Amino acid sequence: MALKIAVLAGGVGAARFLAGLVRVVDPANLTVIGNTGDDLEFYGLYISPDLDTVTYTLAGVAHPEQGWGRAGDSFRVQAELGRFGLPAWFKLGDLDLATHIYRSWRLRQGATLSQVTAEVAKAFGLEVRLLPVSDDPVRTRVRTAEGWVDFQDYFVRLGTEPEVLEVRFEGAQAARPGPGVLEAILGAEAVVLAPSNPIISLGPILAVPGVREALRSTRAKVAGISPIIGGRALKGPADRMLKSLGHEVSAAGVARLFADFLDVWVIDGADAGLSAEIEKLGVRPVVAEAVISDPERAAELARTVLGEVLV
Amino acid sequence: MALKIAVLAGGVGAARFLAGLVRVVDPANLTVIGNTGDDLEFYGLYISPDLDTVTYTLAGVAHPEQGWGRAGDSFRVQAELGRFGLPAWFKLGDLDLATHIYRSWRLRQGATLSQVTAEVAKAFGLEVRLLPVSDDPVRTRVRTAEGWVDFQDYFVRLGTEPEVLEVRFEGAQAARPGPGVLEAILGAEAVVLAPSNPIISLGPILAVPGVREALRSTRAKVAGISPIIGGRALKGPADRMLKSLGHEVSAAGVARLFADFLDVWVIDGADAGLSAEIEKLGVRPVVAEAVISDPERAAELARTVLGEVLV
Numbered sequence: 001m002a003l004k005i006a007v008l009a010g011g012v013g014a015a016r017f018l019a020g021l022v023r024v025v026d027p028a029n030l031t032v033i034g035n036t037g038d039d040l041e042f043y044g045l046y047i048s049p050d051l052d053t054v055t056y057t058l059a060g061v062a063h064p065e066q067g068w069g070r071a072g073d074s075f076r077v078q079a080e081l082g083r084f085g086l087p088a089w090f091k092l093g094d095l096d097l098a099t100h101i102y103r104s105w106r107l108r109q110g111a112t113l114s115q116v117t118a119e120v121a122k123a124f125g126l127e128v129r130l131l132p133v134s135d136d137p138v139r140t141r142v143r144t145a146e147g148w149v150d151f152q153d154y155f156v157r158l159g160t161e162p163e164v165l166e167v168r169f170e171g172a173q174a175a176r177p178g179p180g181v182l183e184a185i186l187g188a189e190a191v192v193l194a195p196s197n198p199i200i201s202l203g204p205i206l207a208v209p210g211v212r213e214a215l216r217s218t219r220a221k222v223a224g225i226s227p228i229i230g231g232r233a234l235k236g237p238a239d240r241m242l243k244s245l246g247h248e249v250s251a252a253g254v255a256r257l258f259a260d261f262l263d264v265w266v267i268d269g270a271d272a273g274l275s276a277e278i279e280k281l282g283v284r285p286v287v288a289e290a291v292i293s294d295p296e297r298a299a300e301l302a303r304t305v306l307g308e309v310l311v
Numbered sequence: 312m313a314l315k316i317a318v319l320a321g322g323v324g325a326a327r328f329l330a331g332l333v334r335v336v337d338p339a340n341l342t343v344i345g346n347t348g349d350d351l352e353f354y355g356l357y358i359s360p361d362l363d364t365v366t367y368t369l370a371g372v373a374h375p376e377q378g379w380g381r382a383g384d385s386f387r388v389q390a391e392l393g394r395f396g397l398p399a400w401f402k403l404g405d406l407d408l409a410t411h412i413y414r415s416w417r418l419r420q421g422a423t424l425s426q427v428t429a430e431v432a433k434a435f436g437l438e439v440r441l442l443p444v445s446d447d448p449v450r451t452r453v454r455t456a457e458g459w460v461d462f463q464d465y466f467v468r469l470g471t472e473p474e475v476l477e478v479r480f481e482g483a484q485a486a487r488p489g490p491g492v493l494e495a496i497l498g499a500e501a502v503v504l505a506p507s508n509p510i511i512s513l514g515p516i517l518a519v520p521g522v523r524e525a526l527r528s529t530r531a532k533v534a535g536i537s538p539i540i541g542g543r544a545l546k547g548p549a550d551r552m553l554k555s556l557g558h559e560v561s562a563a564g565v566a567r568l569f570a571d572f573l574d575v576w577v578i579d580g581a582d583a584g585l586s587a588e589i590e591k592l593g594v595r596p597v598v599a600e601a602v603i604s605d606p607e608r609a610a611e612l613a614r615t616v617l618g619e620v621l622v
Contacts, residue, residue, distance in 0.1 A: 043412050043413070043416050044412070044415055044416035044419050044420075045412070074387060076385060076387065076405040076406065077388060077405050077406075077408050077409050077412070078409075080405070080406045080409035080410075081409045081412065081413060083409070083434045083435070084409070084413040084430070084431070084434045085434070086413065094387040094388050094391070094405055095387065095388075095391045097388050097408075098388050098389075098391035098392045098394070098395070099391075101354050101355070101356070101388070101392065102354070102392060102395040102397065104355055105354050105355035108355050109355075119395070120395070123394045123395045123396070124394070
């Protein structure tokens with residue numbers, strides 16, 4: 001298929017979906033808009049975990065089990081950094097570090113995150129266009145009983161253990177969409193929300209002024225894939241987070257968060273009973289096998305999604 | 312011996328001498344003033360080759376043959392940086408990179424080079440006090456037939472191949488001596504110039520305003536060890552450099568460069584015939600085995616030097 005597609009993507013789940021999507025469509029027509037709310041500085045290096053996860057996964061060099069980081073990576077530099085008393089809770093493999101050293105160096109030279117992301121994608125042979133949602137800093141922060149913490153403190157250091165009482169995206173209100181972001185949404189023939197945590201993976205993307213408006217006004221159909229199946233997140237803390245933030249923990253509850261721009265919502269067979277509730281939101285429910293077990297399964301899901309938005 | 316000693320040090324030759332000196336004196340009374348003219352940024356990381364060579368050598372973790380870098384290091388990160396088209400002519404091993412990542416991070420946090428150098432030295436268990444000659448940038452540049460090049464371009468990338476027509480130490484005139492540098496020279500009971508390239512290793516140290524004056528005015532005897540033996544440099548391009556810059560390529564020619572503050576000049580037996588010429592400079596020549604083949608030999612040389620300045 002040669003149609004133009006824009007995908008809003010978080011981390012591991014989105015990357016696995018994209019690995020299927022590129023089997024179904026010409027990657028050259030695919031624009032991936034990535035989450036930067038997870039970005040952090042560690043050891044003074046600028047790290048974009050979600051953009052890297054997409055890049056590594058599409059390049060076939062991601063760690064197959066954990067989803068993030070590089071396959072076959074070693075941790076020699078980080079182990080040695082322990083000599084200087086530096087923390088190691090954010091794991092940075094040697095191969096992975098090369099990306100961060102390169103990105104940090106280019107950013108300090110004055111390159112934008114968009115430019116560096118394109119350079120990194122090219123270095124890994126990606127054919128899709130990968131865009132950070134913004135070149136301006138957007139930082140997800142999370143309020144727990146202990147107070148506000150940076151996203152990776154919550155996600156990695158604290159292992160998503162604390163209950164999330166509030167989420168904010170610092171800098172988002174002043175952030176401008178990155179070059180090509182709104183154009184990709186407005187010019188697409190289909191827009192897809194990859195299966196991602198609706199709060200902390202898609203949330204920062206939607207919080208950048210103009211993105212949500214573009215999703216509402218694009219002539220393309222907007223489809224999403226529920227990351228909640230049978231009331232549970234396939235991966236990560238999305239279910240607990242939805243609950244503690246007062247949302248319904250279901251495929252319908254997530255659809256409600258996006259109802260203002262969503263046309264099609266792909267739900268698992270386990271959630272077929274929620275179809276009527278989703279329809280009431282003005283969203284067309286589509287029941288499919290939504291669990292992504294391998295790239296072939298992801299391609300199948302991508303085919304289903306595209307079939308529904310192109311009818 | 313518990314006397315206070317200050318040593319002016321370049322890279323590998325100096326580090327090997329220091330490895331002997333710490334066997335002879337209490338390292339806690341030893342201040343090493345290191346050359347920063349070789350410092351560079353590579354991949355946006357701040358690298359202090361001479362300071363690191365001293366640190367690694369005294370910590371016993373230096374690469375035994377090449378002198379610089381870490382023993383048993385690997386080059387996984389740098390190999391991966393090739394993916395991004397980055398040059399690799401300045402070799403940075405994985406273990407070595409940890410030092411540069413730490414240093415760069417601390418400098419960006421606002422720490423001074425002196426502070427970071429002390430932290431790195433402590434992390435490697437050093438007992439000597441290692442001071443960069445200045446916290447301000449001093450950058451050695453070299454003029455060749457092709458024009459001015461950065462020091463490491465000449466030294467590493469071009470392999471010291473081009474003839475050196477002129478040397479300058481950018482920033483030196485505006486640089487202030489680092490904390491403790493002048494005090495170490497003025498308060499020492501002995502000052503030693505380690506065997507180092509007189510132009511590009513000791514030159515930048517002497518170019519920082521106040522250092523040469525302190526060497527002239529200190530009540531301590533100042534001794535040096537000739538890096539030229541039998542008219543040739545034991546290591547590196549010192550002999551060719553002396554020649555192309557119009558200096559006499561001999562142990563006496565080097566002594567002349569330091570004659571304004573030098574009291575004792577240790578020369579090899581091969582150069583005993585130069586004693587009269589050195590005496591005419593107002594410097595006392597001492598003939599000794601000046602080739603450092605191992606730490607025990609370095610200790611022997613250190614004992615000789617100290618014996619001569621403490622008479």
